[in-house]
Amino acid sequence: MTTLSITDGITAVEQILQDVVDSDVEVLRQASQHIISSGGKRIRPRLALLAYLAAGGADPLEAVPMAAAIEMVHTATLVHDDINDHSLTRRGKITVHARWGRTFALLTGDYLFTKVYELMAPYGGDFNVTMADACIKLVEGETLQATAAKSGMMDRETYKSIIARKTASLFEAGARMGGQLAGASEAIVEALSVYAYNLGLTFQIVDDILDIIGDPEKLGKPVGADLAQNRGVMAVQNGDRVAGAKVTVANGGEMVTAVADANPFQQMMARLRDSGAVDVARLQAQETAVRARNALQQIPPSPVRDELENLIDMVLDRDK
Amino acid sequence: MTTLSITDGITAVEQILQDVVDSDVEVLRQASQHIISSGGKRIRPRLALLAYLAAGGADPLEAVPMAAAIEMVHTATLVHDDINDHSLTRRGKITVHARWGRTFALLTGDYLFTKVYELMAPYGGDFNVTMADACIKLVEGETLQATAAKSGMMDRETYKSIIARKTASLFEAGARMGGQLAGASEAIVEALSVYAYNLGLTFQIVDDILDIIGDPEKLGKPVGADLAQNRGVMAVQNGDRVAGAKVTVANGGEMVTAVADANPFQQMMARLRDSGAVDVARLQAQETAVRARNALQQIPPSPVRDELENLIDMVLDRDK
Numbered sequence: 001m002t003t004l005s006i007t008d009g010i011t012a013v014e015q016i017l018q019d020v021v022d023s024d025v026e027v028l029r030q031a032s033q034h035i036i037s038s039g040g041k042r043i044r045p046r047l048a049l050l051a052y053l054a055a056g057g058a059d060p061l062e063a064v065p066m067a068a069a070i071e072m073v074h075t076a077t078l079v080h081d082d083i084n085d086h087s088l089t090r091r092g093k094i095t096v097h098a099r100w101g102r103t104f105a106l107l108t109g110d111y112l113f114t115k116v117y118e119l120m121a122p123y124g125g126d127f128n129v130t131m132a133d134a135c136i137k138l139v140e141g142e143t144l145q146a147t148a149a150k151s152g153m154m155d156r157e158t159y160k161s162i163i164a165r166k167t168a169s170l171f172e173a174g175a176r177m178g179g180q181l182a183g184a185s186e187a188i189v190e191a192l193s194v195y196a197y198n199l200g201l202t203f204q205i206v207d208d209i210l211d212i213i214g215d216p217e218k219l220g221k222p223v224g225a226d227l228a229q230n231r232g233v234m235a236v237q238n239g240d241r242v243a244g245a246k247v248t249v250a251n252g253g254e255m256v257t258a259v260a261d262a263n264p265f266q267q268m269m270a271r272l273r274d275s276g277a278v279d280v281a282r283l284q285a286q287e288t289a290v291r292a293r294n295a296l297q298q299i300p301p302s303p304v305r306d307e308l309e310n311l312i313d314m315v316l317d318r319d320k
Numbered sequence: 321m322t323t324l325s326i327t328d329g330i331t332a333v334e335q336i337l338q339d340v341v342d343s344d345v346e347v348l349r350q351a352s353q354h355i356i357s358s359g360g361k362r363i364r365p366r367l368a369l370l371a372y373l374a375a376g377g378a379d380p381l382e383a384v385p386m387a388a389a390i391e392m393v394h395t396a397t398l399v400h401d402d403i404n405d406h407s408l409t410r411r412g413k414i415t416v417h418a419r420w421g422r423t424f425a426l427l428t429g430d431y432l433f434t435k436v437y438e439l440m441a442p443y444g445g446d447f448n449v450t451m452a453d454a455c456i457k458l459v460e461g462e463t464l465q466a467t468a469a470k471s472g473m474m475d476r477e478t479y480k481s482i483i484a485r486k487t488a489s490l491f492e493a494g495a496r497m498g499g500q501l502a503g504a505s506e507a508i509v510e511a512l513s514v515y516a517y518n519l520g521l522t523f524q525i526v527d528d529i530l531d532i533i534g535d536p537e538k539l540g541k542p543v544g545a546d547l548a549q550n551r552g553v554m555a556v557q558n559g560d561r562v563a564g565a566k567v568t569v570a571n572g573g574e575m576v577t578a579v580a581d582a583n584p585f586q587q588m589m590a591r592l593r594d595s596g597a598v599d600v601a602r603l604q605a606q607e608t609a610v611r612a613r614n615a616l617q618q619i620p621p622s623p624v625r626d627e628l629e630n631l632i633d634m635v636l637d638r639d640k
Contacts, residue, residue, distance in 0.1 A: 023456075023460055024460075025460045025467070026467075027463060027467060028459070028460065028463050077430075080426055080427075080430060083426065084422070084423045084426060084427075102404075103404045103466050104463065104466065106400055106404060106426065107400075107404075107459055107462055107463045107466065109430075110397075110400060110429075110433070110459045110462075111456070111459045113430070114452060114455040114456045114459055115456070117437065117448065117451065117452035117455060118449070118452040118456065120448070121445055121448035121449040121451075121452050122445050122449070123445070124444050124445050125441055125442050128437065128440070128441035128448060129438070129441045129442070131437065131441075132437035132438040132441050133438070135434040135437060136343075136431070136434045136435070136438065138434075139348070139427055139430045139434055140343055140344075140345045140348060140431070142427055143347060143348050143424065143427045143431070144345055146423050146424065146427065147345070147346075147347060
């Protein structure tokens with residue numbers, strides 16, 4: 001029997017996230033609490049806690065700081081991403097960058113990274129190796145993405161490598177550490193890792209689709225926001241400006257190029273929707289979702305395993 | 321007897337610094353190697369290794385990755401500082417920011433931070449707590465400095481708090497971990513920590529003095545570079561511009577204000593030199609150097625202790 005439900009676990013994660021950014025340096029505390037309290041889906045800590053429970057862990061409290069650290073990595077990268085993307089809103093709120101300026105946003109992101117360190121330190125060597133590895137991959141993924149955006153070249157292999165590193169690796173690390181903390185067998189830990197890795201791929205592909213066809217009110221940001229910054233399933237050539245840009249889309253291994261001329265942004269979005277790229281991306285998301293589902297079959301059936309399975313559907317069917 | 325000399329130890333640190341930034345993502349590898357190979361005084365890893373040896377450590381190789389991690393923290397912050405300060409040169413070479421642009425510089429700094437994590441992970445819980453704490457203080461110190469620069473207010477207490485956090489904490493952490501790795505007594509570890517903390521304060525005060533009166537060729541950057549960015553012993557009011565700025569100097573607890581009007585930068589520098597602020601700062605550096613020297617008396621005499629003592633003189637008397 002577990003003493004904490006998953007809802008209690010997430011509440012405990014929220015508490016840690018808020019409490020750990022307790023600096024006496026006002027701007028760090030305020031900017032950190034601003035981004036932390038802006039919510040987010042919390043899918044990464046949820047996944048980490050569910051993996052711990054599915055692997056037979058008895059005291060979720062031991063996994064809570066790790067789950068919080070996983071969400072903290074994600075939060076730190078959001079703050080730095082928003083600087084690089086010049087984003088003004090995030091989750092319907094003003095970004096740290098827009099409110100406190102670039103210098104303090106950069107330092108707030110660094111501060112949140114140091115808090116990952118603080119939260120993880122007590123877990124010892126193996127766990128810190130896993131976390132370090134995930135963080136390295138995440139930064140590499142972001143860098144590959146920025147490189148692809150700059151060159152205007154994005155093929156299917158590059159896209160896969162980007163989303164594997166920038167998103168799937170952190171999902172995988174949370175589930176792996178959850179399984180290891182629960183003391184599960186290597187086979188169970190591997191199954192949870194493969195599940196989480198593919199859930200992460202699915203999540204990111206759907207995220208990129210929503211950037212093209214989603215409802216801006218539900219998303220809390222304008223449709224095309226990532227696209228305008230050369231992110232997501234396609235890369236816009238010629239730097240940051242969309243006007244007159246040539247759009248290259250990774251479309252099932254083929255490259256589709258669209259040139260937006262007059263009223264360029266709307267036309268470009270329409271072309272993307274019509275190009276078939278979104279349909280291909282949807283198929284890819286379904287494929288990775290099946291891989292995640294198959295990996296779950298290696299785990300003994302339980303209500304928690306059902307929750308992990310539900311997570312796949314939530315990720316696949318979400319509209320924000 | 322030790323198998324490695326301190327020179328061998330520093331060579332091993334250099335090798336690790338170069339080897340650990342082995343990403344297949346070209347820009348991360350190149351930008352990291354660029355900043356790492358630009359040299360620097362390596363005083364932090366030298367201090368960490370000497371502390372290990374002075375505390376009776378027998379195998380310096382066990383302290384080398386930790387010493388490299390300490391230098392890596394410093395290196396990561398340099399890359400991010402140069403973004404915030406718009407600096408074009410560092411150690412006589414072009415900055416990462418100037419050569420690869422802001423986005424890649426931000427990501428390179430993040431990447432170097434993840435490598436700190438990787439290098440430290442094998443040391444386990446206590447060491448990672450010490451390192452996390454030092455990193456948190458460092459970011460807090462940088463943030464206090466940016467806050468003081470923005471407000472134009474810098475009194476003696478604020479200055480002390482800034483240099484303690486942004487510089488002395490990392491010096492202290494390296495020496496503390498060196499002593500702990502060597503298995504020294506709590507008293508020896510504390511003495512090494514107090515020594516290193518005060519050495520760090522001395523180092524930073526001298527650094528700020530050199531920014532006002534140093535030789536630009538020796539420094540590898542223009543005199544007044546930090547001052548122009550509202551760093552160092554004084555804060556320039558009204559944001560980033562020096563022209564016509566009012567300069568407020570922390571002068572032994574008193575505030576000295578100078579207004580630069582025509583040919584403003586040169587006049588301001590001259591006023592600062594004449595204000596007595598530099599002389600007061602020199603006295604402060606001598607005071608912290610004495611504290612460092614006194615702490616060293618708690619350590620048993622040895623050739624390595626002599627090297628630690630020489631480090632104080634090197635820091636105090638340096639001209640670059």
